Amino acid sequence: MKAVPDLGWVAVPGGVFAMGGVAGDRFVNPTELPVREHEVGGFEMMACPVSEVQWAAVTGAGAESDLPVVRVSWLEAVEFAAQLGGGCRLPSEVEWEHACRAGSRTPFSGRSMISPAEANFLYDEGGTPVGVGARTPVGSYPPNAFGLHDLQGNVCEWTADRWRESHDGPELAGRVIRGGAWDHLPRLLRCSWRDGAPESTRRDNLGFRLVRS
Secondary structure: OOOOOOOOEEEEOOEEEEEOOOOOOOOOOHHHOOOEEEEEOOEEEEOOOOEHHHHHHHHOOOOOOOOEOOOOOHHHHHHHHHHHOOOOEOOOHHHHHHHHHOOOOOOEOOEOOOOOOOOOOOEOOOOOEOOOOOOOOOOOOOOOOOOOOOOOOOOEEEEEEEOOOOOOOOOOOOEEEEOOOOOOOHHHHOOOOEEEEOOOOOOOOEEOOOEEO
């Protein structure tokens, strides 16, 4: 395993949870359905997304700051995990939502609404700018009940799974993205929100974090 800055592992307890859109949430769409119950074993997850300094320590490339690294493709994220070794990998979509919900069954982690003091997003639902309009250093916002930061907002995050247009649909090209980002509306920060992108995609609002069993 390469010598890298502390990745800040947090123990995520296992359990049974309902994955998918919450009843009464007006922003639930077909990609977030049907709701399925899953049993998840315990695992460890990085408390924050991979930062630029952590990325540079392993790859030797890029800036060195506490901002989450972006413009990293799914393929590059997988290679980063392989270079670290020690069982590091991208989370499955089930693991990601379980970690984000942290035992809650609300649109956002532990709450029905979210404010700019709780996560990094740009617009309110009316389209008025309310956020900082840029990435913020990892861990700048309060953690959820599992001790995890930035699962909602700041940067979207790659997961290991192939894209499906619904939870029971066939696997398609591309990989699942979760979490919402600094330039998004609150509706895209909901625990159940999901999207897909080709594995080669690089965006200024897309990063990742790792887990290990």
